[in-house]
Amino acid sequence: MTGSPSPLQDTYRHQGQRRALARELRQRGIVDERVLAALATVPRHLFFEPAFEAHAYQDKAFPIGEGQTISQPYTVAYQTQLLGVQPGHRVLEVGTGSGYQCAVLLQLTLQVDSIEFNEVLFARTRQLLAALGASGAALHCGDGSVGLPARAPFDGILVTAGAPGLPPALLRQLRVGGRLVIPVGDAHSQRMVRVTREGPESFVREEFETFRFVPLLGAGGWRG
16 A cells, blocks of 8 residues: 555664663663653653654653643653552543643553543544554543543542642542542642541642643632
8 A cells, every 4th residue: 555654753863762761761761661661662752743653752742732742751851750550540630731641541441431621632532543543541621620420430540731730620520549640839849748538538749840831720729
């Protein structure tokens, strides 16, 4: 069969770039081998416009339109490692964005619910993930700061936007033993926070590195 290359082509060069990226992330302190394998598997360049493909395997964030970015690979790996996803876990991602973080999570568990506030990004990413065969992704458009109560409880909730505090709705939707990973702070800088639900009304909060994310919008975020 002849014709132009598939726009979803994943070459040996791309695969080599991902392996090099995984080695770089290991040197930066990502130690979870399942997380590193996930980032070495997901073709990040397919989440970029072809004109910007050269940036795909650099460890940096990149604009994707609508005022949003595809997160830096280190940030994706860092949050995913903190979440501690295991096979069979039910995970909620708040902020689908480009779909890259969702694709990484799907390497670790079979089912991920992901909710996106922006309708344009939602439509674009739903089409892309379908083209990539990400059948385990259940995508929703709406206010991710209030979660998905009809689908709760979750073993893990990962938020990919900066929040002014811990959204109460997300805490309530954690299973006992479940974890919420969320950047919390002001509009310029956030501390990565992990909250583990130890009982019906018992939560343990841990704080980690400082990052800078786009703002979490919605009732539990920066705009009600």
